[in-house]
Structures are given as structure tokens and as C-alpha cells.
Amino acid sequence: MNILLFYPLSALIIILSLGVILATNPVHSALLLVGAMVAIAGVFLCLNCEFLAMLQIFIYAGAIMVLFLFIVTTIDTRKDEKFVSSAKFSQASGILLSGSMFFLFFFLALQFVQHLPDTGRWLGDAKGLGELFLKSYSLPFEVVTLVLLTAMAGVIVMSHDPLYRRRSKEASKQILSGGNKA
């Protein structure tokens, strides 16, 4: 683990993530998220996980974020619609909560360094990942497919309009009956 690289990368991740939630333009948010993903790939590289770093860039920065951008551009977002909540109470409580969480975990992290157990060899290359996926993690690997399938079915259900098909059927019936009369 290269500490000299790790600290600038983590700072970059934090700054970019803050940018994601603070940006008022969703396209900017998405692009900043791409940056954060690439920086996380950098952390993986520091841990000698070249394959994982590559996957991180391919899948997150490449595929998923492009889909994000597609969706953001197809949804009509007006400039005056701001994503940031303006309620004073929720802002204050949010800052209070996240601040206290931060300090809690900051002190935990100080303790963390002293109690770090040996985590063994990091299996970040293609061979190691393949072994994990097909042996000890074969069941979770399969369950992920079920989760993804469920999500896919969910998108179809949520975007399905029960009245749409009925209306289009009625419309086609009207056209047909009109044609018969003529």
C-alpha cells in the first residue's frame, strides 16, 4: 500500500463525492461521480489489485455511469428545479448527524490502526477473483443474478402503465370499426 498515493487519492474521492451531492445540475453530479469512481480504481491499484481497478473503470465509469447520463438526459430536468433541500431543520439535523458520525468514526479509526488483523493475501488479480467466484463465493455470485433479475422485473413493472395498453386497444378498435363502416 503506497501511503503517498493513498492520501491524495482519498482526498480526491472525498472532494468529488461532496461535489456529487452538492452539485445542483444532475449532469455535473454524474460526471463528478465518474471522477470518484476512477479515483477509487486508483486506490485498488495501490492495493495491487490491477484487475479490480480495471473492472472498476470498465463497469462503473464506463458502463453504469454512461447509463446514468443517458437517463439524466432523457429525464427533463429544468434549471430551476434544485435537488438540494432548502428546509433549514433537515439541513441542520443532517449536518449534526453526519458531523457526529464523522467524529465517532474518526476516533474509531484511530483505534482501528492499532488493531488491524492480518487479512492475508489480497486476491485482486483475475486468477484470484475467478477462484473466489467459482469456489467459496459461488453461491453469492449466483444470488447476485437473482437480485439483478428482480431489479429488471421491477423496472418493467414500475414503468408499465396499466391504462396505456387498454387505451391503445380501444383506439385500435375504434379505428377498425370506423374502417368497417367505410
Next chain:
Amino acid sequence: MSSWLQASNWLVMLPEMIIAFFALIILLVAAFTKDSEAPYPESLAITGLALAFISSYYIPEGVGYYGQVAVDSVSRTAFSIAILGGMLVLGVVPSQFGTDTMRSETSALVLFSLCGVGFMVTAQHLIMLFLGIELLSLPLYIMAGMRTRDPRSREAALKYFIVGAFASALMLFGMAIYLGANGDLLMNHFALSFQKNAVPPTLIFFAGWILISTAMLFKLGAVPFHMWVLDVYQGSPSSITAFMTFAPKIAAFFALAKMWPLGSESGLSTPISMMYLLSFLTMTAGNMMALMQRNIKRMLAYSSIAHGGYMLMAFLISGTEGIHALLFYLAVYALMNIGAFTVITLVAPSRDPELSIISLSGLAKTHTYLAVALAICLFSLTGLPPFGGFMAKFFLIKAVLASGNVYIALAAIFNSLLSAYYYLRVVLVMTTREPLAADSDELISPSAGFTSIGLSSRIALAVAIIGVVISGISPDFFARIISL
């Protein structure tokens, strides 16, 4: 190949595999048939669940898939309860979505959700637990928003999704810390750290443990994490709400049982006092807020929070007695809620869609059987003697008293007395009030209300009511059915 099969002990997951297989079949059938000629997808789903239920008797116990999952009698029974409840809910689904085209999707999603329950109760690795929680919750988010035209339903889906995502984020954060504290994500570190005379767990372990437990408490709606329950239960379609009341509870309770020291067995006082407080707050707050509700679904939502509080008492009992009382309670609780929500599903279309309690007035005269069924469920939820709810509370409170926690048992008894007010008020409204004016048309033409009730939901309702009665009269026989 054969060595892999032997090493993975793959048969332990057979019920989940059967359920997932049938869910895929339902989706495929739905994709290749027209809506009008689709066969009853629920029957296919119920067949799958029945096969899974039978197979769960024959699968071997033990660890499988390289230590990812482990099946024991408790996890098997918990999963069987969820499967049986799922079968009953699927019986009610046709009357809910009768004219809609969403029935095959609903059936498949219920099956996926049950799969998630199975993975959660058997998980031995936090990755499995996390995937189980996601597989359980994703279908629930979707089904909550199934009435896409109804703003309440959309609100329910969105709220549930956001709160669920927050809980998942907490859990992932906790998992990261747990990994740091232990070096791997196996769940047996919980049991090892909470043994008597074990090395006291580090602060960092506690942080991970608290975060993961919090995610579970979100799922079962314990009191500081209960805000979502109300709107989600109200906005979702009633039959789906019935499923929501028990499936996530079963999964979360038995996942929690694997990571929480039961009673005083750990020798640590912090977990006990935390659970004491959680249980007391949950049951009291749930009951207090239920007193003020005018909407029957909101009232049942708060009552489900209160029941969650009673069930949390099981964690104050060391040994297996508390877990067995919890299993019995969950089984009875699932039946009572399925019964109550089935009646609501059947009554709702002909009455007030907002489902205020007043809209049930005179139900005993217009729909006598439904009123009797709802009354039995409400008596049982109160904990009146001839019904299952009484025996469930009796076993639980007896075990709590035996473990020496007198005050929390007294609080539970007092809360039960308090809950009688709002449960019995509904019964009073059903019997003593005259039917509302809008309902009198229906009296003249009874076809509007009664024939629209599908046969399958009548059977499901009957089974639920019989279960509630049998569990009250002969709890041993009931326990044998659910293979305790």
C-alpha cells in the same frame, strides 16, 4: 465436478433453488403468453412453494457452499413459516389484482422475496446476508408501488426504497468495519465474541456490530427506526402489506438472532440493556400511536410495530427457549395479519378506499363471515385466550419471566391491555353501528360485494383463521405442523 458438489453440500439450498426456479418459470410464461390467456400464475407459484416446503423436510442440516450458509432446525422452521405465509398471500393476490395485468409479476416477485428470506435465515457470511436482504427488499419496494396510478402507492414505494437504501448503506459500512476488525466476513465472529469468558470485543467490533444490527432493526421496524412503516403499509396494496408484515420480520429476527447475544449468555450488560430499552420503546410507542389512528391500515401498521416490540423480548432470554417462543409468535403473527389484511383487501373495493375504521361500520350485517374473520384476527392480536395470539404471548412472557426480567414482562402485559382498546373498537364499530348510507345499495344487490371475492382468497382466509384458532386451542399440534 463431483468433488465440487460434495464440497459445496449443495442440497442445503434446495428449497431456495426450487423457489427461484418457479419464479423464473412464471416470468417466462408471462413473457410468452397474452394477458387474457395467461394461466393462473399464482397456482404455479403456490405449487413451487409447496414443493419447497416439502423439500425442506428432507434436506440435510449443516454447512453448505464453503461456509456461506448453514441450515439448522431453527432456520428451517423460520423459512417454512415464511413459505406457508407466502402461499396464503398468493391466494389473496388474485382478488387484489383481479383486473390488472400484474399478477404474474407479483407472483414471481413474492417468490424472489421468499428466496431472500431463505438466504437471510441461513446466511453464515455477511455477503450472503446482505444479498439476502436485498433480494428480500427489492421485490417489496416494487410491489409497494404496484398501483402506479395511486400517488399513495408511489409514495410508499419511494419511501420504502430510500429508507431501505439507507439501511443497506449502514449495513455495508458496518460490514467494512467488521472486516477490518475480524479479517473476514464470516458471521461466527459474533458468536465467538459474545461467548462467556471470551476476550472482550474491541470497540471497532462493536461499531460494526451496531451498524449491521441497525440495518436489521430498520427492516423489522423497531422504534427509533420505524418512521417508514406507516406510509409504506398504508400505501401498498393490502395483500402485499400482509406479506410485508411478516416476511421481513422473520428474516430480520433470525438474522439478528445469529449476531446478538441471547440473554445473559455473553456476560456483557450493554447488549441486554440496549435490547431492554429497544423492546420497551418499540412496544410502548407502537401501542400509544395506534390508539390515535382513524385508518385501519395505519392502525395495523402501528400494531405491527408494537408486536415487533413484544418479539424483541425474545432476545432477553438465554438458550433456545426464547427462539422457540419467537418462532411460535411469528407463525401466529403471520396468520393473524394475513387474515386481517385479507378481509381489508376484500372489503376495500366496495367501501371507502381510504379505509377509515368508520367505513367498516355495520360489516357484521352486510358481510357476516368477513366480520367474524376480522374479529377473530383482532381478538387474537389483542391476545384474548381462545386464539393463537394469547398462546404466543403466553409462551413468550412465560420465558421472559423465567429469565428474570420481570419489569419488561409487566410492561408487555400492560401494553396488551392498552392495545385491547384500539383492536376492540374496530369490532365494536363493525357490530353496533348501522351500515353507512353508501353501503345500502350493496345490501340490495349483494352480488357487488360477495361474488367478486375469489375462491382462492376465501380459502386463504379460512386457512389463516383455522390456523389462528388451532394455535390457540392446541399449540402443540400447531407447532408440529410448522415443524418446530
